[in-house]
Amino acid sequence: MKMDSRKLLVFLLFTFFNFSDPPLVVSAQNVDFDFSSFTLRNFTLLGDSYLRNGVIGLTRNLGVPSSSSGTVICNAPIAFFDSESNTTASFSTRFSFSITNVNPSSYGDGLAFFLSPENETLGSPGGYLGLVNSSQLTKNRFVAVEFDTRLDPHFNDPNDNHVGLDIDSLNSMKTADPVLDENIDLKSGKSITAWIEYKNDQMKLKVFLSSSRSKPERPVLIVDIDLSEYLKELKYVGFSASTEGSTELHLIENWSFKTFGLVPAPPRLHFPPHNVSDNTVMIPPPSAVSDSGNKGHKRLGLGFGIAGPVFFCIVLSVFGYVSMKKWRGMRWEKSFKADILAGPREFSYKELKGATKGFHSSRIIGNGAFGTVYKAFFITTGTISAVKRSKHSHEGKSEFLAELSIIACLRHKNLVQLQGWCVEKGDLLLVYEFMPNGSLDKMLYQESEEGTLLKWSHRYNIIVGMASVLTYLHQECEQQVIHRDIKTSNIMLDGNFNARLGDFGLARLMDHDKSPVSTLTAGTMGYLAPEYLQYGKATEKTDVFSYGVVILEVACGRRPIEKDTDSQKMMNLVDWVWGLYSQGNILEAADKRLNREFKEEEMRKLLLVGLSCANPDCNVRPSMRRVLQILNDEAEPLLVPRMKPSLTFSLSLPLSIDDIVSDGEDHRKSLDSMCEIKI
Missing domain, CATH: 1.10.510.10 (Transferase(Phosphotransferase) domain 1)
Structure with a gap:
């Protein structure tokens, strides 16, 4: 039976070094972050949200009667549940925000802090607070604390200045008026600091509000709720806001967040396969053999002692020679992938090749200085995209990285949306949403x-x-x-x-x-x-x-x-x-x-x-x-x-x-x- 060089090397390494340790099991970890100001490196901006001078704006001044909706999401998902210990994390967050009305006669609709399994969903403007799509009210899943500035009877709002807990619905489970407890008008334009705490052992969620950085003793909202069932899967945390025919501006100035209560799994101890003391080792008595037999065994042992390492070195050399070209071809791909921002999906080369009929000339919809653009049909999803395939020159690679690193961080309704990328087989590929009317x-x-x-x-x-x-x-x-x-x-x-x-x-x-x-x-x-x-x-x-x-x-x-x-x-x-x-x-x-x-x-x-x-x-x-x-x-x-x-x-x-x-x-x-x- 034939064995290729890679399998042979693995077999020899296994034989020589006997790697027998079991794989490491990664458990959920407590997280803790604190942003005194924001950068694009850690967040994804959707819709009308923007970043200016370290402060995130969720909505824009588009003029009455325009509407606006924006979302900012932390790039890294958070595990709130550890399956090994069957433990659900508690969490607390603090952030400062302001809600300003450019036009005093125009106000609404408010902002929300949320936890969601999705990181690419932008909800509708108006009373939907950017959390859900108006045409698919039951699609988005979330746990959110809303800071609502408009009375919307459709969602049973009590007034135009309230805080509420929302779970998979904009009909709040419980609301409170911060004016009554802390004399806080959410849309005053002043900086307001909020604290949201959930303790899993007490099954309570509390919301505190203050016009200063000092946390008040009494919360404005207390909800008895068990969130453990809603925190089983990974969650993305972020903020959303919206307006409807108004000019309300929503700013997030700083943000800290942490989970606690998860117990790290104890380290695994690995023992040798035979833990036997020296005095139990049986030494057999020497056999009576002739001098010539001893010399023959010595020669045979010496031959194996020399041939074994030589054979191993030869195999290693053959493996290195066979793998060198492939390693060189993959090295720059790995270096690119290490530099690419998290966010856009990584497509497989096979998937893009199939969607463009092998990059057939009949699918070409445009040519530029640094690549060709193909129309791609994805049969599995029934969608159409545009795939930009860059040339193999050094300039092509640098332009690829420039385009990806820049546009992956940008969110604007007048930008072509980047859907994904692929670096494989020497090709540099970017996948964009398809524009039906061309250039x-x-x-x-x-x-x-x-x-x-x-x-x-x-x-x-x-x-x-x-x-x-x-x-x-x-x-x-x-x-x-x-x-x-x-x-x-x-x-x-x-x-x-x-x-x-x-x-x-x-x-x-x-x-x-x-x-x-x-x-x-x-x-x-x-x-x-x-x-x-x-x-x-x-x-x-x-x-x-x-x-x-x-x-x-x-x-x-x-x-x-x-x-x-x-x-x-x-x-x-x-x-x-x-x-x-x-x-x-x-x-x-x-x-x-x-x-x-x-x-x-x-x-x-x-x-x-x-x-x-x-x-x-x-x-x-x-x-x-x-x-x-x-x-x-x-x-x-x-x-x-x-x-x-x-x-x-x-x-x-x-x-x-x-x-x-x-x-x-x-x-x-x-x-x-x-x-x-x-x-």
Whole structure:
């Protein structure tokens, strides 16, 4: 019978060293953590939640009558039950929060602390507190303490300022009014500290509230409850909040949590298989053998003594030779996996290969500088996803890690949602939710072929959505994210034509209020800011410039650089629109295919915002927050000079054009004309 080198080595190791220890059994452990401020490293943000200056916001000021819902979940699940000792843990938590009403006449709905077996569920806004989906009320399971700021008769709320215990339902088992005991108005906007304690031996849950950091003697809520049946499985802990047609803001400032009462299992002791004293060992009497026989046995023993180790070394060498290539191939995969954040699902290569028909060319839905995107059908779940397969170059690997590490931490309704990843067989794969309407550039420039036209209402909504997500990336994340490749081909459209920003392969993380690091220029010609071309420094202002070009593309239906049909010369879109504006005819830039089926005020506003963002002088470009306010009629438009400002740079670029252009042969065909673009 044949035996491969791996099995042979295992057999020999077993024979030589006799590994006979039983496996180690891991028991549930008490946990204890304390966050004086928050970081993205430890938490997952869902919905409208965000992280700013170490404080977590669960809802946003979207303006009345908009609604908002957000959730933050600690990444690591917690075991409350130890099956070996049949023990359920007690727990206690302390956190400070504030609930502020931006509009005094608008309030609701509140926030909740929860324990749940799920870590990816975002509930509905309104009275559902982000805990459950309004269309599937019985789907989500949870134990939650709610801090409710709206009287909702549908859930039998006693008033608009109460604390309650909820178990798998928003109809609280018991409620209390903190005004009566501690004179606390939950929606006062002041910092409030809460303590929640559950002691399993007493079968009691207590909630304390205070306007200071000192814990009061009396709880505002006491519930006699046995939670042991609800704590059998692993639980994720976190917070959720929601609003409905209101502007209530919910902030979590700090948080500590611990479990206690679990008894660690005693260590296992392992004894030798034969625990026998020396005086019981029987020594047989020597046999009478001839000298020649003794010499023969000595030679035979000497031969085995030499041959045994030699044979073992040979086998070991063969095993090493056979395994070396495979080990080298797997080493970088393991190093990648060690760096990947917990959260997105790890797919198997076999699963993704089957879903894309072996990465067949018929499944290709897009190509970029660092990979190909395939349409994937998962038969087992009946779902469709988009799989991005990166190239095998060193750059491809680094872009893969950049994209995964950045987007895995981000949560925004205008971002393409990352579903999972795979690093196997030398391939780098990212799995995203599928966007039925493809990319924005295809909708803009292939409409006539498909017989569809992107309506004005959809175009305006796309621009607003992009402003919202860039505001989030630039100003609302713990670390500022500079995308560096804002363009219409990286903007995806969901089934309702909402914008979803994707492709974070070129993105970079930066701490707020720090100078950008000079790097190699990356991006796509036509979208690159003048100062970025010259100095290679990516900042939020270079993203703003690219966004301004996208605005003009969407409004005008023209590419950033294209050949003029009359003069046959290459035309720069920003220059062309600014020229019409200087003549007082800016509305002439509107996409002719719209047949003037748009609101002139909106078109004018969009074109002027596009010009202000694409201003050659980076110092006068607006922030994305200001842009969002202008588009939502919350701020006055910026003054745009009639003549395009001109800047003077050195004649020599720091890099060659080939280094600057990131993808697409079409761009390289017009390099000579691009060099003539005026700044």
